[in-house]
Amino acid sequence: MVTSSTEEISSTMVRQPIPIGVRIFDEIKRKRLEQTIRMFNKLKGDIWQLTPAGDAQVVIFSPEEAGGEVFLKSALDNNKIHPVIYAKKNNSTCPWFIDQAGGSLACMNTLADVFRSINKKKHKSTESSAENKSNDINPFINRIKSLTRSQIVYKNLLSIYVNVDSEEVCIEKPQLNSIALDKLRKVFETIGIGNIEVREISSSEFEDGKAKSSIADLSLSNFFWEMAINDKQASLFDETKASKYKLERWPNFTRLQHKYEHVVLAAFFRRFAADIDTASAKTGIPAEVVVSFLNATHLLGIEVIADENSISFTKEANLTPKAPKTVMQKVLGTLFKEKIH
């Protein structure tokens, strides 16, 4: 879905979403375009803000519709607006064109180009001011910062620093195995920090770089956990699609956001090796929650594939609770009631 062209997007220098309007009168086409823009935002972070065409900085329109030609002329004269043509072909001097037949991919590619062009202009206008530059931190990095305050991490697994200049996330070499590193890259890609390079470096280089970086010693565990645990539509990150999983350790629930069902899943997978359907059936927790839980533990590096020594949970077996479920419910009710206050 993510094309090579949109992959290069960096949201450096952009602090606020760019207002974009769709001035297309054909209801179906307009809705489709708006949907594509929302998808773009989902993939790349909130880059666009859908607004009425009159308030927008970028306007998608069709010269083939009534009034289209007039709009194009005034937009080209007034260089505050970036007009983007949505049509079968482009007969004008307008540099931005979405091929109607190209589907959402064509639209995303063009929007990625428009974004880069706006970005470049902004960059130029602020480049002269050194102060401006140093304050202009990638919103993604800010996001990492806000999500990774916790000092005590479950496993000291993902300590990083960010080289803002080269837009690199640097990780000390022995910290990650290659599978985890691949996952890390994939996660960075999915959340839209295309050209930030995730690079493994030696310990000494790491120490040097860390000392120079303004953003260092971040632990990404919480960040990844929150992202994965809240993503109910995700498919299993572990591409091996092993038949049975178990947990090597408990997730650190005093520091990680969770619901009671995640705690039950931890208790279950710590005790038994099981496949997703069995875990879901025996605990009564929906399969998509089991998947998001396994994804989150996978990113922490505490989920393991069961071997023949694991105690497997078979389809025939049943859980034997050590207290009636009503007791759990009553106590939980009070705990969480209290939590709100």
Add this chain to the structure above:
Amino acid sequence: MAQLKIVFTGTVGAGKTQAVEALSEIPVLKTDVQATDEVVDLKDSTTIAMDYGEMAISDGETLAVYGTPGQKRFAYMWDILSRNALGIVILVNNSRKDPIEDLCVYVNNFKQHIENTTAVFGVTHLDKAKNPAEEMNKYYTFFEQQGYHYPVFPVDARKRNDVNVLVESLLAMLEVG
């Protein structure tokens, strides 16, 4: 039906009294006395018999929350307090000399209760350590070696959230059996 209860036990100064206070909706009944012995450098008071708190769980029903004394010389109370408990919460004061050794004292003394019900562990006073994550690794490794599937969390007994997580995971352990 016997009253539902959970028991907080563990090392001296680990925060058992504090945890019972965090959960209880009534003023905690304490048997703290001024410390004169091994804990005197650590804190002013120590529990000699028990702490007792309560949470209302549904119409008229309550969950009793007990704290045991930490010191071994009051160990006769441990068994008495644990009878018929839903499960045991063991707190370990990481700032003591050999916290893993401490942990073993409680695991062994509460063995029968843990087998019949379940247990969860909280490591406290980690804020005093230089590298808390490193400190936690000791416990993870120990649990691995022992083949324990019980949870062990970094905990600050002064934080209601942390104490809640201990109870929450105790319930989850009971549910899984």
